[in-house]
Amino acid sequence: MSVWLTPGVGFKERVIAAVSKVPLGKVVSYGQVAVEVGVPRGARAVGMVLKHSLSQGLPWWRVISGRGRISIKGNWEHEAREQRELLRGEGVEVGEDFVVNIGKYRYWY
């Protein structure tokens, strides 16, 4: 259900709007958000928007990788732990290895 046309225009806002739609206790993948905003292969760009929009009241922690995993590489190990705790706080089961049963918690637009 996307009215999103005009690729490249307002991409950030479309991403923010899409992520804001994810209900509590549910998760989506970066790729899903990319499709939802009309850029099927822009998963990476989606992640960039989220990082830049941390303090925007956006439920960024409900966005994980397509395989239900929280990427833990480089410097964001701390962020990953925080994300795990936030999800658990919403009732989403997250393993110690940062793996989520995305098939069970995925939100479909």
Place this chain on the structure above:
DNA sequence: GGTTTGACCATAA
């Protein structure tokens, strides 16, 4: 305004 970067993804080995 060209180059680098990055909360990704699919595929191959």
Place this chain on the structure above:
DNA sequence: CTTATGGCCAAAC
């Protein structure tokens, strides 16, 4: 199962 590689897109430098 894991790691490696290439592609992808928009934002940041």
